[in-house]
Amino acid sequence: MSKDFNPENHILLEQALLKLPQQQMRQNFKTSQRYLERDLTFLNNAASEALESCNNGKASPDDSLMQLDVIISRLQGLKRKMVALQTEEDVLMRKSKARIAHLQALYSINSLDDQDYKKWNRIRMNRLLADNILRNGYTETAKALIEADPEIADLVDLEVLIQCKAIETSLRDGHTEDCLAWCQENKSYLKKAKSSLEFEVRLQQYVEFIRAGKTIEAIMYYRKYLVPIADEHLDSVIRIAGMLAFSTPEELESPYQDLFSPDRWQKLADSFVATHHQMLGIPMPSLLQIALSAGISALKTPSCRVGNHPITFVSNYNSSLCPICSPELSELAKPLPYAHHVRSMVDPEPVMLPNGRIYGRQTLLTFSDKAGLPKGRVRDPTTGDEWDEKVLRRVFPS
Amino acid sequence: MYSITKEFGRLQKSGDFGNYVTEIDQLLETLSKARATIDSAPQSRRELLAIVKNSCSNLVEKTGNIQKDIHGSLSKYSKALDKKFKIDVETAYNRSAFPDSSKILLDRAIAMHLIREGQFSVADSLIQDSSLDIAEAIELEFIDMYRILAALRGRDLRPAIAWAASKRDQLTALGSNLEFSLHSLQFIHYFTMTTDEVTGLPVNGQQMALQYAKENFAPFGERYLGNISKLMCAFLFKSNLEKSPYVDLFLAPTAWDDVARSFTKEFCSLLGLSSESPLYLAAAAGAIALPTLLKVGTIMREKQTEWTSENELPVEIPLPENMFQFHAIFVCPVSKEQTTDENPPMMMPCGHIVAKESLARMSKGNPNQRFKCPYCPNESIPNQAIRVYF
Known part of the structure; x- marks a missing residue:
């Protein structure tokens, strides 16, 4: 199994690569539907009316021209909106095309040793890094990475992740405008997904008015935004009305502690990101995190630990190169389980040194020779202790 | 993948928003013509307004058709994607993998990866964006490494040799032959040279090689006498090196790549790092491991169990050994469990090795109870077994 290269397996991690632009296309399509519906209804009504008012003699020629101008300018407005959508659509199509080509390239690879695979893997690595970097909001770094490897430009969802981060940050800072605008744009999805994001954000805005002692604003806001959606969130709407009965925020603390808690904005920000990603x-998790959680476990062994390895020691198993033992990953590997093995893998012809350490005989002799030891002497590559070759003892691990 | 490509092709053809714009443009043209005509000949307006009305309702029909096309091909494309990506990749994710506290560790690992890959400006940007404190010294080291590698690619061994000479003691202690390998490659490079690389003029390469050997090989005489003799004997075969016993040594096509690889490895070793980026290796292993873990995740989801806190994966992940095996693995032949620090491998006097717990089980928990080795006729007691290390 490990010898054959199966592109299908490698594609699994790449779902979001195609799904995200596809979701955006769907949204674009829905937006276009909305525009068309609204503007075409208007146009048809206006055209009928123009004809009718001409037929029944109510409109003068100048009136007709004016009616026609209204129709034309509305149509021009529709055109502008459609051109904007077309531009967006073109970008999405271009990205999807590049991504399909990127995935398609996997199908001409025969083995993990292929140079082509290594090249492909480098591109993917940079893509995973860019994704992870963007999720942390390091926009400049992401741009620098894309500049350094332009091949990933169409494979990274720069704008989407930057926008998401911006809204997340503004929510965390206690600003609702950006998030509410986003909710407005994606109203139909939120409704379908029965998301309570918008309600929670509005509720918090109300709480903030009360916190600031702005009772009138709070009541106005409550009436305007919370009452209309009271049906779906009746309990909460009734519950928070009670806030008005308390005169100071300090008094409120006990019954409404949850809503006044400082981490409410943090929770809202998290909830926004979850809704957005969904x-x-x-x-x-970032794609890098998904790949690493799988990869670290697959590589981790009970022997993995930091800095306990001979450095330049080549055996069948070169522990100094182990990524899990590296200073970079050893801490990250801690929470993860190690791989499951059902058979031993040790160097051929294992021999034991008096300190209990086991190496392949040939490995040990080659190492000792390279280290410049006189013939007949051996050095433990791990501890540096030296012995006469005669002390080697053959052992039988299985 | 085939159906995705196919459906995407269709989407490209029929999903173009430009079709709307074309229709709108046509209507705009009709309208502005109508307007101009009405302006100049008001008596025609009844007729023209009827045309306007018809054209407007035609647009409804036309855009309706375009919508149908786009919707159809888009949903077929979506279906092709859904079919391909049935399982959510997150199913394979171990939720305890990256606690919040690990963010900085991951940032640091990424920065180190970028430095190792020679992406210094990106790394600098990340260090700044994420306020990491990575010693500048390490970056300078890698800048130096890439300088030396660039020279090697240009067939210039001098920077590498100078570096190896400056680290001679450390390299020798590690059992590295790098410095001599570099000299040896320089000798071979001269030996097989017929024209000067810069001027293109003919040169006496063998003379240069001899001169180089005289100047540089002496300090290595004691340790590498065998190798030096072999190199010098090549002069006997200089006219037909291809048929000589030295063909592998002198005309090895991968010699430069090998030396560059070995240089990178030793260079990283002295910094306490491995030569391949750990992040790259782990992510590459992850891509291979993912399908298996997706299956595990799916089963666990069905059974409504979580990724347990148990410290071993429930299944074996087949990784290609040559790339991803870094430690010897000992699985106790009796219990079939991997040995750990808590349950270490123990060697009985006969030389057979089992896990400590197996030893206890075979001797019924009594450290002085005699028992027979499961693999040979020898008998011993657990107290005679010694802890071994793989």
Whole structure:
């Protein structure tokens, strides 16, 4: 199994690569539907009316021209909106095309040793890095990475992740405008997904008015935004009305502690990101995290630990090169389980040194020779202790 | 993948929003013509307004058709994607993998990866964006490494040799032959040279090689006498090196790549790092491991169990050994469990090795109870077994 290269397996990690632009295309399509519906209804009504008012003699020629001008300018407005959508659509199509080509390239690879695979893997690595970097909001770094490897430009969802981060940050800072605008744009999805994001954000805005002692604003806001959606969130709407009965925020603390808690905005920000990612088919952990959680476990052994390895020691198993033992990953590997093995893998012809360490005989002799030891002497590559070759003892691990 | 490509092709053809714009443009043209005509000949307006009305309702029909096309091909494309990606990749994710506290560790690992890959400006940007504190010294080391590698690619061994000479003691202690390998390659490079690389003029390469050997090989005489003799004997075969016993040594096509690889490895070793980026290796292994873990995740989801806190994966992940095996693995032949620090491998006097727990089980928990080795006729007691290390 490990010898054959199966592109299908490698594609699994790449779902979001195609799904995200596809989701965006769907949204674009829905937006276009909305525009068309609204503007075409208007146009048809206006055209009928123009004809009718001409037929029944109510409109003068000048009136007709004016009616026609209204129709033309409305149509021009529709054109502008459609051209904007077309531009967006073109970008999405271009990205999808590049991504399909990127995945398609896997199908002409025969083995993991292929140079082509290594090249492909480098591109993917940079893509995973860019994704992870963007999720942390390091926009400049992501741009620098894309500049350094232009091949990933169409494979990274730069704008989407930057926008998401911006809204997340503004929510965390206690600003609702950006998030509410986003909710407005994606109203139909939120409704379908029965998301309470918008309600929670509005509720918090109300709480903030009360916190600031702005009772009138709070009541106005409550009436305007919370009452209309009271049906779906009746309990909460009734519950928070009670806030008005308390005169100071300090008094409120006990019954409404949850809503006044400082981490409410943090929670809202998290909830926004979850909703956003859910909608666009973006996994919550970064792709790099998904790949690493699988990869680290697959590589981890009970012997992995930091800095306990001979450095330049070549045996069948070169522990100094182990990524899990590296200073970079050893800490990250801690929470993860190690791989399951059902058979031993040790160097051929294992021999034991008096300190209990086991190496392949040939490995040990080659190492000792390279280290410049006189013939007949051996050095433990791990501890540096030296012995006469005669002390080697053959052992039988299985 | 085939159906995705096919459906995407269709989408490209029929999903173009430009079709709307074309229709709108046509209507705009009709409208502005109508307007101009009405302006100049008001008596025609009844007729023209009827045309306007018809054209407007035609647009409804036309855009309706375009919508149908786009919707159809888009949903077929979506279906092709859904079919391909049935399982959510997150199913394979171990939720305890990256606690919040690990963010900085991951940032650091990424920065180190970028430095190792020679992406210094990107790394600098990340260090700044994420306020990491990575010693500048390490970056300078890698800048130096890439300088030396660039020279090697240009067939210039001098920077590498100078570096190896400056680290001679450390390299020797590690059992590395790098410095001599570099000299040896320089000798071979001269020996097989017929024209000067810069001027293109003919040169006496063998003379240069001899001169180089005289100047540089002496300090290595004691340790590498065998190798030096072999190199010098090549002069006997200089006219037909291809048929000589030295063909592998002198005309090895991968010699430069090998030396560059070995240089990179030793260079990283002295910094306490491995030569291939750990992040790259782990992510590559992850891509291979993912399908298996997706299956595990799916089963666990069905059974409504979580990724347990148990410290071993429930299944074996087949990784290609030559790339991803870094430690000897000992699985106790009796219990079939991997040995760990808590349950270490123990060697009985006969030389057979089992896990400590197996030893206890075979001797019924009594450290002085005699028992027979499961693999040979020898008998011993657990107290005679010694801890071994793989």
